Amino acid sequence: MDLAHRLEPARYLVMGMHQSAKETACTELLENSTLIPKNLQDEAHSEPFLVRTGAQSFYATITAKRQSFLRFDPGCMQGATKRAEALMQKLLDQDLKPGYTHTWEAGSVLVIDNWKMLHRRADATKSANRTLYRVSVMEGTA
Numbered sequence: 001m002d003l004a005h006r007l008e009p010a011r012y013l014v015m016g017m018h019q020s021a022k023e024t025a026c027t028e029l030l031e032n033s034t035l036i037p038k039n040l041q042d043e044a045h046s047e048p049f050l051v052r053t054g055a056q057s058f059y060a061t062i063t064a065k066r067q068s069f070l071r072f073d074p075g076c077m078q079g080a081t082k083r084a085e086a087l088m089q090k091l092l093d094q095d096l097k098p099g100y101t102h103t104w105e106a107g108s109v110l111v112i113d114n115w116k117m118l119h120r121r122a123d124a125t126k127s128a129n130r131t132l133y134r135v136s137v138m139e140g141t142a
């Protein structure tokens with residue numbers, strides 16, 4: 001999730017490829033509803049994570065009542081308890097297949113509902129450099 005380190009993350013992402021090569025890594029999308037199996041939903045709702053954002057870090061859970069999004073970014077979220085650390089590892093260890101894989105070409109654009117879809121760059125070990133532009137669109141409710 002982009003901007004998971006904000007109290008209210010961006011609602012939409014608009015990504016555009018300026019320059020790419022044949023070997024440019026794809027972007028993979030996964031519906032966030034498939035990330036958390038039923039047996040881990042209670043933990044996702046109750047286990048606290050420290051969301052690091054510099055001086056304004058805060059605690060949050062992955063899911064919450066009256067929250068329209070699933071907060072998930074292992075880069076800025078650290079389990080505040082052993083159970084939260086274990087939950088993050090269980091989620092990361094899953095072998096989830098993307099629901100959509102976007103192959104980039106120069107001039108292509110991808111619009112993502114950041115509250116409903118998780119995204120990541122596919123394996124980039126054989127990928128050429130790329131120039132990708134990204135615009136975050138906020139919901140405006142906070």
